[in-house]
Amino acid sequence: MEDKIDEVVGAELSSLGFERTRPRHWVEAIRTPIRSIFEFQAIKGGAYSARWGFSLDFVPLRRANDFQWKRTPKTAKFDLCIDPLDQHKMPLPDWFFIRRHEANDPIRLTAAAQESTRFAKLDFSRVSSIFDIVTIFRERATMQFRRFSLENYIQTDLAWGLSLIAIGDVPEGERHLELFCTRFSIDRNDRFLQQAEATAKSIASF
DSSP: OHHHHHHHHHHHHGGGTEEEEETTEEEEOSSSSEEEEEEEEEETTTEEEEEEEEEETTSOEEETTEEEOOOSTTTOOOSEEEOGGGTSOSSOOGGGEEEGGGTTOHHHHHHHHHHHHHHHHHHHTTOSSHHHHHHHHHHHTTOOOSSOOGGGSTTHHHHHHHHHHHTTOHHHHHHHHHHHHHHHTOOTTOHHHHHHHHHHHHHHTO
């Protein structure tokens, strides 16, 4: 079942430089420091739901009570996640999810793979710089969400703040970093944060 999803969806993404890093999960392997991600995530009810977004090499991952770097395709994680549930009216289109009992149906899988990746590619094509990442963060901050809002993602203020610093908007970036640290009781002088902020500032200097 999973192999069929991997095979059919992977065929739609391989030409764009994506590699499969785990079942139903693909990461753009070529471009840095921004990596596009696409996946069909397992959800309740015995189904897989499409989502996509971006991982930023200069943004550390906050997991449990520690940070770690994610600078390779295999370690990349969502810093900015786009759930198509928030962008489509009800009833949801057929490509939005794949039920497990449909996962071996080549017609169903092909249609879902082609349509979901088509919509994902529209968002991928919008991003060629960190400035574009900031633009999407700002757009999504004005949206109403059906499943998870920006605040539901641990990485949001961390990634948004470091991205702002990376485009030279240090005061606003610092504000988001302070929000992140306050929300999760993190030392603002944590060495990972200091290294990440220094890297973001070095990007801004180019």
